[in-house]
Amino acid sequence: MNSPDQLAALLSRSEADAMKRLAAAAAFVMLARTEAGRTAAVTALEKIGKSGPTMARRTAKLVSGLIAGKADGIAFLEQLVP
Known part of the structure; x- marks a missing residue:
């Protein structure tokens, strides 16, 4: 999964799975x-x-916000992993 549409679908389907949302978030940061x-x-x-x-x-x-601010998104997201 590396296209924006595939990542968007993963993020949208992961309402009950925080780790999948974090993985999709990290993939968007990398993209x-x-x-x-x-x-x-x-x-x-x-x-x-x-929507x-x-x-x-x-x-x-x-x-x-991480992308717009040119922040180190991966480092930030790592802090959210238990």
């Missing part, structure tokens, strides 16, 4: 490391952020 990937990731995350399931929306907004 956004290139300009083309960033554009694709942001577009997919915006769609989820507007996805509750936890998917929250995750999409978090990851969008």
